[in-house]
Amino acid sequence: MCSSKSKFVQPTDANAKATQSAIMVSDINGRPVLQPATSNRGLTRSSHKKNLPLAKSITKFPVPPPPKQKQPAGKQGGNDQCTAAKTVIPGNKLKKSMSTHDSNTSPSSLVVKYSSVAIVNAPGSIAAAWRQQVAVMQVHRKTKIAHYGRSVKSAKNDSSLVNSNVTEEKRCSFITPYSDPIYVAYHDEEWGVPVHVDKLLFELLVLTGAQVGSDWTSVLNKRQLFREAFSGFEAETVSEFTDMKITTSSSSYGIDIGFIRGVVDNSKCILKIKNEFGSFNKYIWGFVNHKPIVPNYKVNQKMPVKTSKSEAISKDMVRRGFRQVGPTAIHSFMQAAGLTNDHLTTCSRHSICAALVRRDPRPSSTVI
Known part of the structure; x- marks a missing residue:
């Protein structure tokens, strides 16, 4: 059995007096052992846990604050x-x-x-950098405002010139300032002008067939391509296209092979009509009694996509073996070939196309 003798250790410093009741040194087998003042015998588990912080505090002695240094009079501490x-x-x-x-x-x-x-x-702070950036932005803003002011003035001058040109020459309402120049030129020079040449009528028939599902601007941009692909729209030459020629033309010019076959079939039908009526011009103008139709439309919205006359022509051409000649395509063909003068009454081309008809009302096989 080991013998233990406990005794209290007197604190050597005034600040350690507070720990007198909590510090006890015991001699166990001749060795000093630091123990808490109260015995932990008979304590429950919960009470033992509560005393753990006390034991921890015993092992850490308080550190005395550093001594204060005296400062001479007149100086701050x-x-x-x-x-x-x-x-x-x-x-x-x-x-x-x-x-x-x-x-x-x-x-x-x-x-x-x-x-x-x-x-x-502060000169190097974030706020100073932000102020400098704002100043630069304000300078750019003033420059832009001045530039916009000049552009607005120039735009007003340009708009006045455009308005003056529009007042001098009016067009149909579907011609806008944003229309393609090639489409504007087609409207001012060809659209609605009576055509009596078989080759030109065949060309317009092909172009209007290609225009279905597309637009006139795209078709007019490919007009020269169509002329090369179909040998200048000579019906006799196109009717002799073989399957090899059709396939080569399709790959060379990027035209749908089904569309080329339809053009070849139409050229053969035109040759039959020439044998029967003498020319394709007499056949097609016979539906309107060799005189253009003048509906006198005042608003573009009143203009239909097909008429009873275009339905009649389409029905007869389908009966003769023509392809790609629906009522809508035939109505567009009649407008392009001048069989109907669909220029609006407010358009300057309306009266010009009407004057061309009065000048030479009888059809001929030459160019008008």
Whole structure:
């Protein structure tokens, strides 16, 4: 059995007197052992856990604060220096003010508070950079406003010129300032002009067939391509196209092979009509009694996509073996070939096309 003798150790410092009741040293087998003042015998598990913080506190002795140094009269202490450093601005001055602190001063007592005015006015701060950026943006904005002012004036001058040109020469409402120039030229020079040449009628028949599902601008841009692919729209030459020629033309000019076969079949039908009526011109103009139809449309919305006359022509051409000649395509063909003068009454081309008919009302096989 080991014998234990307990005795209290007298504190050597005034700050350690508070721990007198909590510190006890026992001699166990001739060795001093530090133990709590109260015995832990008979304690429950819960009470033992409650005493754990006390045991931890016993092993850590309080650290006495550093001794205060006397400052000469007329000089501020460490705390006063910290107070004076509260209003310093960030930068090199802050480093100088921090270096003036006493080396023995606790770091936790150093509290630096920046002034909002000092931060905003600092030359290297984020606010200063933002002010400089805003100033540059304002300069660019003023430049843009001045540029827009000049462009607006020039736009007004350009619009006045455009308006003056529009008042001089009016067109149909479907011709806008954004229309393609090739489409505008087609409207001003060809659309609605009576055509009595078989080759030109065959060309317009092919173009209107290609225009279905597309637009006139795209078709007019490929007009020269169609002329090369179909040998200048000579019906006799196109009717002799073989399967090899059709396949080669389709791959060379990028035209659908089914559309080329339809054009070849139409050329054969035109040759039959020439043998029966003498010319394709007499056959097609016979449906309107060799005189253009003048509906006198005032608004573009009143213009139909097909008429009873186009349905009659389409029905007869289908009966003769023509392909791609629906009522809508035939109505577009009649407008292009001048069989109907669908220019609006407000368009300057309306009266011009009507004058061409009055000048030579009888059909012929030559160009008009």
